[in-house]
Amino acid sequence: xxxxxxxxxxxxxxxxxxxxxxxxxxxxxxxxxxxxxxxxxxxxxxxxxxxxxxxxxxxxxxxxxxxxxxxxxxxxxxxxxxxxxxxxxxxxxxxxxxxxxxxxxxxxxxxxxxxxxxxxxxxxxxxxxxxxxxxxxxxxxxxxxxxxxxxxxxxxxxxxxxxxxxxxxxxxxxxxxxxxxxxxxxxxxxxxxxxxxxxxxxxxxxxxxxxxxxxxxxxxxxxxxxxxxxxxxxxxxxxxxxxxxxxxxxxxxxxxxxxxxxxxxxxxxxxxxxxxxxxxxxxxxxxxxxxxxxxxxx
Amino acid sequence: xxxxxxxxxxxxxxxxxxxxxxxxxxxxxxxxxxxxxxxxxxxxxxxxxxxxxxxxxxxxxxxxxxxxxxxxxxxxxxxxxxxxxxxxxxxxxxxxxxxxxxxxxxxxxxxxxxxxxxxxxxxxxxxxxxxxxxxxxxxxxxxxxxxxxxxxxxxxxxxxxxxxxxxxxxxxxxxxxxxxxxxxxxxxxxxxxxxxxxxxxxxxxxxxxxxxxxxxxxxxxxxxxxxxxxxxxxxxxxxxxxxxxxxxxxxxxxxxxxxxxxxxxxxxxxxxxxxxxxxxxxxxxxxxxxxxxxxxxxxxxxxxxxxxxxxxxxxxxxxxxxxxxxxxxxxxxxxxxxxxxxxxxxxxxxxxxxxxxxxxxxxxxxxxxxxxxxxxxxxxxxxxxxxxxxxxxxxxxxxxxxxxxxxxxxxxxxxxxxxxxxxxxxxxxxxxxxxxxxxxxxxxxxxxxxxxxxxxxxxxxxxxxxxxxxxxxxxxxxxxxxxxxxxxxxxxxxxxxxxxxxxxxxxxxxxxxxxxxxxxxxxxxxxxxxxxxxxxxxxxxxxxxxxxxxxxxxxxxxxxxxxxxxxxxxxxxxxxxxxxxxxxxxxxxxxxxxxxxxxxxxxxxxxxxxxxxxxxxxxxxxxxxxxxxxxxxxxxxxxxxxxxxxx
Numbered sequence: 001x002x003x004x005x006x007x008x009x010x011x012x013x014x015x016x017x018x019x020x021x022x023x024x025x026x027x028x029x030x031x032x033x034x035x036x037x038x039x040x041x042x043x044x045x046x047x048x049x050x051x052x053x054x055x056x057x058x059x060x061x062x063x064x065x066x067x068x069x070x071x072x073x074x075x076x077x078x079x080x081x082x083x084x085x086x087x088x089x090x091x092x093x094x095x096x097x098x099x100x101x102x103x104x105x106x107x108x109x110x111x112x113x114x115x116x117x118x119x120x121x122x123x124x125x126x127x128x129x130x131x132x133x134x135x136x137x138x139x140x141x142x143x144x145x146x147x148x149x150x151x152x153x154x155x156x157x158x159x160x161x162x163x164x165x166x167x168x169x170x171x172x173x174x175x176x177x178x179x180x181x182x183x184x185x186x187x188x189x190x191x192x193x194x195x196x197x198x199x200x201x202x203x204x205x206x207x208x209x210x211x212x213x214x215x216x217x218x219x220x221x222x223x224x225x226x227x228x229x230x231x232x233x234x235x236x237x238x239x240x241x242x243x244x245x246x247x248x249x250x251x252x253x254x255x256x257x258x259x260x261x262x263x264x265x266x267x268x269x270x271x272x273x274x275x276x277x278x279x280x281x282x283x284x285x286x287x288x289x290x291x292x293x294x295x296x297x298x
Numbered sequence: 299x300x301x302x303x304x305x306x307x308x309x310x311x312x313x314x315x316x317x318x319x320x321x322x323x324x325x326x327x328x329x330x331x332x333x334x335x336x337x338x339x340x341x342x343x344x345x346x347x348x349x350x351x352x353x354x355x356x357x358x359x360x361x362x363x364x365x366x367x368x369x370x371x372x373x374x375x376x377x378x379x380x381x382x383x384x385x386x387x388x389x390x391x392x393x394x395x396x397x398x399x400x401x402x403x404x405x406x407x408x409x410x411x412x413x414x415x416x417x418x419x420x421x422x423x424x425x426x427x428x429x430x431x432x433x434x435x436x437x438x439x440x441x442x443x444x445x446x447x448x449x450x451x452x453x454x455x456x457x458x459x460x461x462x463x464x465x466x467x468x469x470x471x472x473x474x475x476x477x478x479x480x481x482x483x484x485x486x487x488x489x490x491x492x493x494x495x496x497x498x499x500x501x502x503x504x505x506x507x508x509x510x511x512x513x514x515x516x517x518x519x520x521x522x523x524x525x526x527x528x529x530x531x532x533x534x535x536x537x538x539x540x541x542x543x544x545x546x547x548x549x550x551x552x553x554x555x556x557x558x559x560x561x562x563x564x565x566x567x568x569x570x571x572x573x574x575x576x577x578x579x580x581x582x583x584x585x586x587x588x589x590x591x592x593x594x595x596x597x598x599x600x601x602x603x604x605x606x607x608x609x610x611x612x613x614x615x616x617x618x619x620x621x622x623x624x625x626x627x628x629x630x631x632x633x634x635x636x637x638x639x640x641x642x643x644x645x646x647x648x649x650x651x652x653x654x655x656x657x658x659x660x661x662x663x664x665x666x667x668x669x670x671x672x673x674x675x676x677x678x679x680x681x682x683x684x685x686x687x688x689x690x691x692x693x694x695x696x697x698x699x700x701x702x703x704x705x706x707x708x709x710x711x712x713x714x715x716x717x718x719x720x721x722x723x724x725x726x727x728x729x730x731x732x733x734x735x736x737x738x739x740x741x742x743x744x745x746x747x748x749x750x751x752x753x754x755x756x757x758x759x760x761x762x763x764x765x766x767x768x769x770x771x772x773x774x775x776x777x778x779x780x781x782x783x784x785x786x787x788x789x790x791x792x793x794x795x796x797x798x799x800x801x802x803x804x805x806x807x808x809x810x811x812x813x814x815x816x817x818x819x820x821x822x823x824x825x826x827x828x829x830x831x832x833x834x835x836x837x838x839x840x841x842x843x844x845x846x847x848x849x850x851x852x853x854x855x856x857x858x859x860x861x862x863x864x865x866x867x868x869x870x871x872x873x874x875x876x877x878x879x880x881x882x883x884x885x886x887x888x889x890x891x892x893x894x895x896x897x898x899x900x901x902x903x904x905x906x907x908x909x910x911x912x913x914x915x916x917x918x919x920x921x922x923x924x925x926x927x928x929x930x931x932x933x934x935x936x937x938x939x940x941x942x943x944x945x
């Protein structure tokens with residue numbers, strides 16, 4: 001048996017998959033869908049987990065009256081039980097051409113696979129969206145461990161050549177077909193001239209808690225410019241002349257930090273979270289150290 | 299006059315090349331393309347940069363700026379700019395160069411002389427003159443004046459570098475003390491004909507602190523060799539005195555500068571043989587006097603040599619020369635009728651007195667070929683003997699023929715003494731207060747002392763109506779006239795009379811070189827007396843001759859003696875040797891004055907190069923090369939943007 005066939009997925013090593021199987025995505029809020037699932041709802045339900053007693057009211061189902069208590073107290077009390085609902089995990093992968101630099105798209109695919117594994121093993125309803133394949137839905141909404149191999153294979157199929165679809169368009173595509181509360185995991189570099197803030201608003205309005213992961217290349221984090229250059233935008237092919245003199249790099253770092261702060265603020269204000277990572281950072285370090293310590297996964 | 303000028307102002311249209319440079323720059327601007335994920339951040343950065351740095355547009359075009367700078371350097375270099383310098387303003391500039399003895403001092407063993415350093419400074423000044431195609435400058439003229447004891451103009455005002463360099467190279471050290479007076483007077487005269495406002499004085503500062511000259515121009519006193527006086531030891535005096543035992547006693551004075559060699563040896567050399575030598579232990583700023591005894595039985599030429607054990611900066615003061623005649627009795631002629639004079643002279647002893655006793659009526663002596671015999675001293679009251687050849691001639695009771703119209707002597711009445719010159723060598727220790735004269739010596743009407751002085755006579759004894767005793771110098775000889783006869787006065791009975799005779803003998807000894815001999819300081823030879831109108835040929839030490847002609851009084855004076863050594867002067871029937879040495883304590887000490895005071899102003903010394911016209915085109919050309927290299931480096935520096943490549 002060769003090494004390739006021994007791996008469950010080309011995206012994730014087996015040991016990483018094994019560790020992911022024991023982890024769950026931690027939401028900040030209880031955002032569950034109506035469907036029956038493994039997540040307790042804030043509302044009362046009919047599960048086997050006892051929740052509380054309450055006074056009987058006319059019209060209540062007599063099957064839930066605690067007759068033992070009625071015999072002792074001569075007053076009817078109603079037993080209430082917790083409601084378990086399912087949670088949607090919406091994984092949005094930015095596959096635009098700007099992601100095709102320095103392994104950013106590869107890292108996005110790895111993270112999408114990791115979140116899908118965690119979601120499926122947590123019996124969440126997972127769907128993956130990325131442009132370039134059909135209507136953009138890479139993995140249709142599915143749940144359960146049996147769907148893991150299919151989901152991983154579909155994520156591996158996300159084109160590495162990049163498309164011209166920006167992240168805002170992907171969000172709009174996904175929300176047009178999606179229904180149900182849960183979490184939206186956005187994997188992008190957020191280097192878009194579109195309305196990123198509006199995308200976050202729409203996700204929040206759809207009952208999705210946004211987890212935004214900004215993936216940048218090492219040279220985007222710390223570029224080196226010397227001499228006179230003509231920079232070409234990979235998506236729009238527009239050009240910009242720059243000269244590597246003076247305080248150019250300092251200004252760049254200031255603007256990058258300011259942009260990340262804005263993204264973080266937009267997510268946090270909508271109950272979401274934001275994390276920035278480099279494509280050069282190891283996957284294990286990102287998943288099992290930064291995200292775990294940050295309460296993203298548990 | 300502005301501080302800056304251009305020799306090639308016609309090249310300024312080269313600046314128009316800036317236009318094609320700018321055009322081609324923007325046409326040929328090469329920017330490497332670099333594909334990046336997104337321009338979102340970069341647009342914000344560049345927009346922010348434009349707002350915060352309004353000159354960024356120029357920074358981006360640094361290559362263009364370098365090209366324009368290169369063009370500006372080349373254009374300016376072609377225009378040949380120059381600075382006149384702080385002191386170089388002026389069309390005409392005289393430069394006075396000191397070449398006195400101290401300028402021959404070395405700065406270190408086997409080092410350069412001060413004159414070499416002065417020449418270097420002046421040569422730089424000449425080289426900095428602007429150039430034209432015919433090797434002539436078109437902006438400034440320089441006049442070179444050399445001075446030591448006297449000033450000498452080497453060139454007129456010229457811009458011909460070759461002529462200036464040749465004149466500069468021809469300057470040699472003269473073993474004479476420095477005195478810029480005549481050179482400044484010469485410069486002053488030049489200023490009247492050629493207008494200039496400034497002159498340069500290049501010297502080592504070994505000058506008199508006070509110079510008797512007026513400055514109608516600004517003088518830049520530029521001093522070379524300011525690092526302090528180097529070690530030096532030199533002879534500053536040399537003479538010999540006659541001793542009664544028939545020897546010459548030679549005295550040599552030695553002085554040292556602020557630094558002196560540890561030890562030295564003084565040698566007395568004659569004819570190449572060392573007669574005697576003395577070890578010396580000189581002290582800093584010390585003075586030492588050494589004496590030698592030399593037999594006087596024959597004439598001798600002496601050379602005093604000073605050998606220092608160690609570095610001695612100045613060689614010119616290490617030699618002194620002395621010519622000693624053979625010691626002999628003084629030949630004195632006293633007329634037989636002057637018994638009192640003969641009596642007083644015979645009492646002195648050591649004299650060859652003529653005429654001998656018993657030959658009193660022999661008349662004027664002659665040699666075998668009827669040529670008068672030469673005496674050292676003649677004293678007579680006879681007109682026929684008054685013209686006997688002698689170094690010192692004394693007439694008694696005779697009026698010189700030249701004064702017979704001016705002075706009358708009569709036997710009626712008498713003369714009384716009014717005053718006499720006690721400081722004169724002839725009257726030293728002679729008291730004439732109670733002198734009685736039975737002859738009346740009086741000026742002719744309309745005559746007086748001024749008329750006597752006009753003829754070269756000096757009144758030694760004043761009577762109430764006229765002079766009683768007068769004297770006139772004849773080069774090194776002396777004529778003394780007692781205008782009254784001593785037999786008709788109380789002079790022979792005065793206590794001072796034998797002293798007067800002894801003084802006359804001493805004067806004769808001095809005039810004939812029998813009393814003492816002195817090494818003459820360099821500069822001018824002492825006047826000698828030969829026949830009127832006769833010529834003398836002077837042999838200069840080290841080669842060369844000078845011809846001189848005696849004046850109407852038979853005196854030859856003003857012969858230059860710029861080198862130490864023995865000068866041989868030969869005239870028909872006479873030969874005189876004179877020893878000459880530097881003998882100047884100021885030159886030996888090698889000091890330098892901080893300022894020279896003139897009649898109205900003082901000039902402070904300064905050091906360093908003579909500021910003059912400074913050509914800037916070499917510096918501009920160098921700057922152009924550097925800019926070109928910088929541009930080449932900047933142009934070939936690979937513009938880089940570290941970015942990942944898309945798949």
